[in-house]
Amino acid sequence: MSDVLVDVDGLKVHFPIKRGIVHDRTVGYVYAVDGVDLAIRRGETYGLVGESGCGKSTLGRAVLRLSEPTAGRVVFDGTDLAQLSGEPLRRMRRRMQMVFQDPLSSLDPRQSVQSLLVEGLRAHELDRGAEATAARLRELLDVVGLPANALRRYPHEFSGGQRQRIGIARALTVEPDLIVADEPVSALDVSVQAQVLNLLEDLQAQFGLTYLVIAHDLAVVRHIADRVGVMYLGGIVEEADADALYTEPRHPYTRALLSAIPVPDPEVEDRREQILLTGDLPSPAAPPSGCRFHTRCPWRQPSRCDTERPPLREIRPGHRVACHYAEDIAAGRITAPTGLSASRG
């Protein structure tokens, strides 16, 4: 059994932009995911961070084959998901589940918690008699920290954090190997957010789960993930162990992203050196040539950056960066213009 549970290879997901009422003309593509390679090892938590529109959710969905990839492969435990269809695909789905951002809109308001949880069991023929099922449901509620009387209640009767627990319990019913959690805590209040993060960690330890956690909050990802991939405009620009990424970010975008996060400590805030990026995220329908980040990069060089797309290359074991000049920037051979921290967009 290989160490890698999910192997994503050259994955592309392009969405056509359609025009016309009678003729369905395709006038362009949104390059949501544009060439991503990553491997998720068994039992680890892989964190995917990026700003809105960078393609992180689409990537997560494509891993589960909820979005059809345009090109590339997703190999789940040795099986290429693209080769599967119909019944084999459905059976494979038991092993990969998803937890969504908004627990209220991802839970059917007319289904009781019991019905929500039993549905997955039935679909995958794990429903072995009323008694066994009832015992299983009680066990599930117990592990996610919901009261036993929750079964007969409906989603609207719960608070946001409890709803997210229902969503997690639902994902767990079919005993999956992989859970893709798309922004699992961003809809929750901070005090509750910590409860759910702790729960996710406990469940991983208890059931040996593998997580793909997608989030925009770098502090959350750093807390929960073992390895982190940073996405920008459809591609991964940097990937490293969580500690290495945060202590020694090598890609200019990662550095800017990390420097932009406010820390709840005035002492740190007063000293914090900010790299303020200028401008906005370019449209993923018309991504810039060359390095996708060159339009906003403070370290941009006149050559190569706008013509040649940098590959994700390993600069240290386990640390991959998609920047032509990562070493030069780290060594200080290329410096950003002075007064950077004061510049505005």
Added chain:
Amino acid sequence: MALLEVDDLSVVFTRKGEQPVVAVDGVSFDVDPGQTVGLVGESGCGKSVTALAIMGLLPRRGVRVSGSVRFDGTELLGLPAAAMRDRRGRDLGMVFQDPLSSLNPVVPIGLQITEVLERHRRTPRKKAMVQAGDLLTRVGIPDPRRRLDEYPHQLSGGMRQRALIAMALACRPKLLLADEPTTALDVTIQAQILALLAELVRAGDTDLGDTDLGDTALVMITHDLGVVAGLCDEVNVLYGGRVVERGPRHPLFAAPHHPYTVGLLASVPRLDGPRGQRLSPIRGSVSDNIPWTSGCAFAPRCPNVLGACTSVTPEMEFGPDERLLRCHNPVPAPQEVRA
């Protein structure tokens, strides 16, 4: 004298046949000219309703507002609608969380900004357009002349928020209320907007014309403790519709004394702390409240709860380190807050 004095402000939403909802339950705070004051709290703590009450933007029906909001010596509550309209946008500016729903989708950006200038300053349209262009430049929108003719949907989220800030600042208000101005934005854009706000209120700003913006006061409403830590002079922590702790940012973050503030800080994962430590969340959720009239609203979730907490309402008093607190059993000197 303080620029804005909010005293015992309460907002109760009433609905026929239903229990009244007490959204704000006696909030008091002051804002001095040029000061940046933060209102922090989780959803449902009444921070946004406080802002709407100050601005007089709550509906007149079904809402009971009591207490006092004095702005520059004038009582704003109960001011006739017309008089309030004269002040809103001129003396008091407001920036909302979602720029797309606070801009008019069918009116070009330029017209929406000039509208403010025409209404309050009687600036002729042409001159106002020039000023609107300058304002957009000031808030960091590139190519402002083109942007003036564009509609909100043509702007990115960050630019919309900049446009909204430009509108709020058009008449150089004495007070700017910003309600979660960066929550809908990405972190890199958030950093841009926060830098802009800090610059607009802090530094003397002469780019906008004769007077400088240096003494504009800012009330920053947010749930993000990080945003507050970097920007606000004075921080008010709200829970269940009341201020539970108040202090200048440095001492407050270094040694929070209210169990809620301590809990909030301990439950956020921090980028600069050591990794792999477990978070210590506050138990329960925001909805587990008891009414302030019968004790402390935070008591059901509080780790420091005493018998008195569920029977005697705590008052805002000086606790340890001369900190204003609403707590019977405050957390003593620096605990393991940084963990």
